[in-house]
Amino acid sequence: MNDSRILEISDLKTYYYTSRGIVRAVDGITLDLKKGESLAIVGESGSGKSTLAFSIMRLLPDNARIVDGSIWLYPEKIDLVRLSNDEMRKVRGRRIGMVFQDPMTFLNPVMKVGDQIAEAIMYHHGCTQKVARKRAVELLERLRIPDASNVALRYPHQLSGGMKQRVIIAIAISCNPEILIADEPTTALDVTVQAEVLELLRGLIHELGMSLILVTHDLGIVAEICDKVAIMYAGKIVEIAETYSLYKSPKHPYTIGLLKAVPTVHKSSSEVGGIKGNPPDLVNPPAGCRFNPRCPYVFEKCLGEEPPLIRVNNDRAVACWLMM
Amino acid sequence: MGTHPLLKVENVKKYFPVGRAVFGRSKQYVKAVDDVSFTIDVGGSLGIVGESGSGKTTLAKVILRLLEPTSGKVYLDGVDLFSLNNKELRKLRPKMQMIFQDPMASLNPRRKIMHIIGQVFKTHTSIGDVEIRERVVDLLEKVGLTPPELFLDRYPHELSGGQRQRVCIARAIALNPKLLIADEPVSALDVSVRGQIVKLLLEIYEKHIDEIAYIVISHDIALIKSLCKDTLVMYLGRVVEKGEVRRIIEEPLHPYSQMLISSIPVPDPEIARNRKRIPIGGEIPSLINPPKGCYFHPRCPYVMDRCREKTPSLINVDDRLVSCYLYSE
Numbered sequence: 001m002n003d004s005r006i007l008e009i010s011d012l013k014t015y016y017y018t019s020r021g022i023v024r025a026v027d028g029i030t031l032d033l034k035k036g037e038s039l040a041i042v043g044e045s046g047s048g049k050s051t052l053a054f055s056i057m058r059l060l061p062d063n064a065r066i067v068d069g070s071i072w073l074y075p076e077k078i079d080l081v082r083l084s085n086d087e088m089r090k091v092r093g094r095r096i097g098m099v100f101q102d103p104m105t106f107l108n109p110v111m112k113v114g115d116q117i118a119e120a121i122m123y124h125h126g127c128t129q130k131v132a133r134k135r136a137v138e139l140l141e142r143l144r145i146p147d148a149s150n151v152a153l154r155y156p157h158q159l160s161g162g163m164k165q166r167v168i169i170a171i172a173i174s175c176n177p178e179i180l181i182a183d184e185p186t187t188a189l190d191v192t193v194q195a196e197v198l199e200l201l202r203g204l205i206h207e208l209g210m211s212l213i214l215v216t217h218d219l220g221i222v223a224e225i226c227d228k229v230a231i232m233y234a235g236k237i238v239e240i241a242e243t244y245s246l247y248k249s250p251k252h253p254y255t256i257g258l259l260k261a262v263p264t265v266h267k268s269s270s271e272v273g274g275i276k277g278n279p280p281d282l283v284n285p286p287a288g289c290r291f292n293p294r295c296p297y298v299f300e301k302c303l304g305e306e307p308p309l310i311r312v313n314n315d316r317a318v319a320c321w322l323m324m
Numbered sequence: 325m326g327t328h329p330l331l332k333v334e335n336v337k338k339y340f341p342v343g344r345a346v347f348g349r350s351k352q353y354v355k356a357v358d359d360v361s362f363t364i365d366v367g368g369s370l371g372i373v374g375e376s377g378s379g380k381t382t383l384a385k386v387i388l389r390l391l392e393p394t395s396g397k398v399y400l401d402g403v404d405l406f407s408l409n410n411k412e413l414r415k416l417r418p419k420m421q422m423i424f425q426d427p428m429a430s431l432n433p434r435r436k437i438m439h440i441i442g443q444v445f446k447t448h449t450s451i452g453d454v455e456i457r458e459r460v461v462d463l464l465e466k467v468g469l470t471p472p473e474l475f476l477d478r479y480p481h482e483l484s485g486g487q488r489q490r491v492c493i494a495r496a497i498a499l500n501p502k503l504l505i506a507d508e509p510v511s512a513l514d515v516s517v518r519g520q521i522v523k524l525l526l527e528i529y530e531k532h533i534d535e536i537a538y539i540v541i542s543h544d545i546a547l548i549k550s551l552c553k554d555t556l557v558m559y560l561g562r563v564v565e566k567g568e569v570r571r572i573i574e575e576p577l578h579p580y581s582q583m584l585i586s587s588i589p590v591p592d593p594e595i596a597r598n599r600k601r602i603p604i605g606g607e608i609p610s611l612i613n614p615p616k617g618c619y620f621h622p623r624c625p626y627v628m629d630r631c632r633e634k635t636p637s638l639i640n641v642d643d644r645l646v647s648c649y650l651y652s653e
Contacts, residue, residue, distance in 0.1 A: 044516055190608065263546045
């Protein structure tokens with residue numbers, strides 16, 4: 001099923017150059033995304049998950065650089081890492097859309113939301129403002145915003161958080177991208193609103209046949225909408241698996257710990273565990289397996305040599321010496 | 325476990341004026357906390373769960389008199405907190421402590437840990453420097469910052485988020501408080517670290533169960549469940565349901581509780597994708613102009629005529645309190 005591939009990342013490395021040294025935020029990531037598939041990238045703050053998302057969009061800050069690797073976009077197999085800025089601008093929005101975490105910081109506060117949606121449509125399709133505005137209202141309706149034609153004329157501060165996030169989603173899907181990247185799309189929202197936005201996202205990717213990359217720290221959200229999950233730790237993928245089997249039998253000690261660390265309504269308090277220690281500093285990550293200082297099963301080999309990501313069966317790969 | 329009420333909250337209200345006119349008094353109020361009552365016994369633990377704007381943090385601040393109440397009464401161990409003057413209140417402060425959401429914001433960035441915790445003893449006791457040091461070392465050990473000597477001379481920015489929250493907890497329990505309020509104690513922490521802090525809070529609670537009342541505030545009912553026995557569910561400043569957390573999760577009675585619980589993402593795809601969902605309508609209304617009658621009626625799937633007219637009062641249903649007309653005759 002190789003031809004259904006839509007994105008392939010191979011050995012991607014994105015480093016930040018800071019006064020403290022080089023931060024290896026994404027350090028050799030390889031994964032692929034199929035058409036219509038929804039993939040979750042799960043990790044804690046500092047694991048490099050957002051840097052990975054921003055690398056795909058080539059929206060990195062000035063002190064960050066993709067130093068190695070490729071991001072192939074299919075079917076033409078173009079390498080996004082090597083595209084010129086002009087060419088990249090045609091990919092962004094048109095072929096890959098992105099939904100950001102905090103809706104307020106990514107909307108223009110002095111521009112009507114309808115016009116903000118129309119802007120992208122005009123840029124990519126070269127249509128008139130009138131047509132684009134009409135399409136913007138349609139999009140808002142599709143995102144189940146009541147009284148959409150009126151909402152389109154409002155400014156961001158006049159809308160609630162949930163509404164703003166829906167406007168951001170409308171902008172992201174306005175040009176029917178093949179891939180939608182959502183970076184913590186519901187973190188800034190209340191739980192009841194979050195459930196609604198997730199429901200909406202799930203419906204949209206089905207309807208439009210989009211592929212989704214969902215970046216989050218919340219394993220709960222992942223269970224709701226994703227087919228496949230990649231767990232990131234300190235710039236590396238430590239486990240990647242199909243959603244059901246990952247939750248049923250996590251293999252990497254970090255995944256096991258992460259699933260235990262979150263209190264859930266179905267767990268008793270004695271089942272809530274935790275992982276000892278703290279996530280490492282990426283300027284100076286531990287030698288060998290980066291999880292070794294926190295791992296309950298650590299042995300000699302983990303201290304010296306870094307475990308590669310090895311496929312253990314059809315739908316799972318794990319980077320842990322215990323699996324070898 | 326004792327049975328006499330340690331904390332008694334009676335009809336507490338906190339209204340904030342808004343839209344103040346240039347002359348004269350403002351006529352509009354945000355009813356951030358609207359008529360909340362409950363008691364906690366010695367050894368009791370109560371959760372307060374609600375979304376942003378539900379008034380849960382305001383309620384905590386009013387109970388501690390970090391905010392002046394609009395009306396109502398709060399008794400801590402029989403003492404009427406709202407009748408105290410500043411000096412009396414200051415004397416009582418060690419007995420009621422709060423752990424805040426963001427540990428970085430609640431620790432002085434220019435003071436060492438020794439100073440931050442030691443200050444508590446300097447302010448409220450007359451013990452000498454040597455003993456203070458011993459006590460601080462003791463406390464650091466108690467909250468799992470070991471070896472303590474390693475932490476005494478560090479600044480907050482040199483610690484991780486989880487370690488900073490441990491310092492805040494150490495400071496809060498330094499003078500054996502009778503009332504401990506934790507406001508979103510793990511929300512600012514990394515996921516893998518949350519479990520450790522939950523465990524620590526439980527440990528401390530169990531160790532002091534004979535003398536303490538415990539309130540945990542969170543938007544996350546799962547966290548409340550792992551820390552408390554009972555909980556209030558708040559919506560727009562009012563209590564809509566009160567009862568045992570476990571029971572509320574199993575069988576929420578108020579339509580808002582039902583919606584809240586069915587919205588929580590469950591980290592288990594089998595449960596997550598097969599459970600019954602309560603259809604969600606609309607957004608949280610503005611507190612400046614709340615709907616008439618039951619505040620939840622514009623979003624409620626079971627809304628009836630009288631919900632739009634008059635606010636339902638809290639009534640006993642089985643093992644809990646609910647304010648909903650679905651359960652009254």
